Amino acid sequence: MSAFVERPKLWIVAGPNGSGKSSLYTGSGIEDFGRSVWIINPDVLSLQISEAEKCDPDAANLAAVKRIYTWLEASIAAYRTVGVETVLSTEKYREMITDAKARGFEIRLIYVLLKTAQMNIERVRVRVAKGGHAVPEDKIVSRRDKSLAQLPWFLKAADGAWIFDNSGKAPQLIASKADGVITMDPAALPEIKAAVKRATGAASNRRLVKT
DSSP, X not given: OOOXXXXXXXXXXXXXXXXXXXHHHHHOOGGGHHHHSOEEOHHHHHHHHHHHHTOOHHHHHHHHHHHHHHHHHHHHHTTOOEEEEEOOOSSXXXXXXXXXXXXXXEEEEEEEEOSOHHHHHHHHHHHHHTTOOOOOHHHHHHHHHHHHHHHHHHHHHOSEEEEEEOSSXXXXXXXXXXXXXXXEOTTOOHHHHHHHHHHHXXXXXXXXXXX
């Protein structure tokens, strides 16, 4: 009898700029994945490229995107668990998720957001003051809207999902998905209730039908 082989996972750690994605997943206790899974951080990679290769931020960002895709595709082809951090403001990871699922991967989604776009703007300002990277305010707002618009598709595609409101001192789990069923806190943010409704076609009850 062959030994059991655990299905690899593709982790998507997503949310608007300034929501605290990196801080959350590095300190999370969810399957201890922050200590054992390679989560690719585009901002860190872009900065490393800019400093090492002496190129401007735009060129570094472009190079980072290309390398991330290469690494993710290689990991999926090798049947290895991997993850990526993203604002999720476009459809660019949809094809990769579809391919990974077809290869037998489990899709795991962690989505982090704040109550308002203004809070995201303020968090980015604080980050910049501490030496972090800046994001234009108009992009923070537009990307937040686009990210929330993408969330239903990714939530539906995920085998497991955790959605956090990171507005306070500690992140609050406001919705999760397991075994095809989404459980949501009645006090979840309106944007999340709307996203869950779109993902499931069900009303915003605490327990929702299988996706």
